[in-house]
Amino acid sequence: MRLAHKDILGLEEMTAGEILLILDTADSMKEILTRTIKKVPTLRGRSLCTLFYEASTRTRTSFELAAKYMSADTVSVATTTSSVQKGETLKDTAMNIEAMGVDVVVMRHPVSGSCHFLSRLLKASVINAGDGMHEHPTQGLLDLFTMREKKGQIQDLEVAIVGDIYHSRVARSNIWGLTKLGAKVRVCGPQTLMPPDIEKLGVKAYTDLDRALDGADVVNVLRLQKERQGKGLFPSAREYAMLFGVTPARLRAAKKDVLLMHPGPMNRGVEISSDAADSGNSAILEQVTNGVAVRMAILYLLLGGADA
Numbered sequence: 342m343r344l345a346h347k348d349i350l351g352l353e354e355m356t357a358g359e360i361l362l363i364l365d366t367a368d369s370m371k372e373i374l375t376r377t378i379k380k381v382p383t384l385r386g387r388s389l390c391t392l393f394y395e396a397s398t399r400t401r402t403s404f405e406l407a408a409k410y411m412s413a414d415t416v417s418v419a420t421t422t423s424s425v426q427k428g429e430t431l432k433d434t435a436m437n438i439e440a441m442g443v444d445v446v447v448m449r450h451p452v453s454g455s456c457h458f459l460s461r462l463l464k465a466s467v468i469n470a471g472d473g474m475h476e477h478p479t480q481g482l483l484d485l486f487t488m489r490e491k492k493g494q495i496q497d498l499e500v501a502i503v504g505d506i507y508h509s510r511v512a513r514s515n516i517w518g519l520t521k522l523g524a525k526v527r528v529c530g531p532q533t534l535m536p537p538d539i540e541k542l543g544v545k546a547y548t549d550l551d552r553a554l555d556g557a558d559v560v561n562v563l564r565l566q567k568e569r570q571g572k573g574l575f576p577s578a579r580e581y582a583m584l585f586g587v588t589p590a591r592l593r594a595a596k597k598d599v600l601l602m603h604p605g606p607m608n609r610g611v612e613i614s615s616d617a618a619d620s621g622n623s624a625i626l627e628q629v630t631n632g633v634a635v636r637m638a639i640l641y642l643l644l645g646g647a648d649a
């Protein structure tokens with residue numbers, strides 16, 4: 342089985358079969374990460390460019406490592422040091438990168454839909470590394486991979502996604518992926534950070550954290566996106582932490598073996614307390630490791646596939 346498209350733009354466009362293909366392929370890739378010499382020749386001669394218009398630690402680094410572990414060549418265009426500073430458009434920047442022979446462009450951009458725009462423009466594969474408030478599909482996939490690895494299956498899992506749902510591309514990718522694989526999804530946050538029609542996506546919406554966490558198998562905590570907040574959406578970070586901050590005490594409402602997740606970067610003491618983030622229930626650093634395996638799987642399926 343192959344992926345249907347040349348690009349990874351969102352989990353909304355993917356079938357359950359494609360999602361499972363990526364997760365199953367990532368299982369094999371994870372074994373490579375346990376080796377002392379983490380290098381296979383699978384993508385020798387292929388090249389990847391990361392093009393980030395927003396900051397990133399995990400996504401960009403893990404894409405670059407994933408490509409290097411599979412022997413692909415990587416280059417990185419940081420908009421702060423590129424000709425974007427001289428006013429070059431996204432279209433011109435991307436077409437110039439493709440003209441240098443790049444096979445995959447991994448882009449993060451503050452505008453929703455910008456990766457779709459790029460995918461129509463380029464013959465190269467485009468991977469969405471986060472577009473505005475729309476989707477962050479590779480984060481969604483690594484979250485699904487981590488849940489399946491830790492809980493054995495996704496079907497019928499009770500998953501609570503907590504925090505700034507409105508601004509969160511991670512929440513949207515999680516919701517699409519989890520519902521396609523049969524999980525039961527609850528979202529929880531202040532009414533002002535809850536999209537009005539969110540229940541149309543097949544989730545239950547809560548504004549009470551204790552009710553949302555009741556009996557949950559997995560709690561995925563979202564970063565409070567200070568950079569995307571309008572004025573007056575919540576009174577203060579202190580009040581947000583009191584009402585929606587995930588702590589060991591609040592987690593007592595969930596199942597005893599609850600899996601605690603966060604995509605990073607964390608605002609410790611705001612949406613998640615340090616003692617929760619560093620507890621035995623936390624899979625936060627395992628998510629990061631799994632992100633490399635999932636991105637290796639995606640690059641393999643887009644560039645190498647069965648012919649590699």
Ligand code: CP
Nearest residue numbers: 397398399400604605
């Ligand atoms: N989770 C995530 O996207 O992290 P970065 O912003 O560091 O890439």
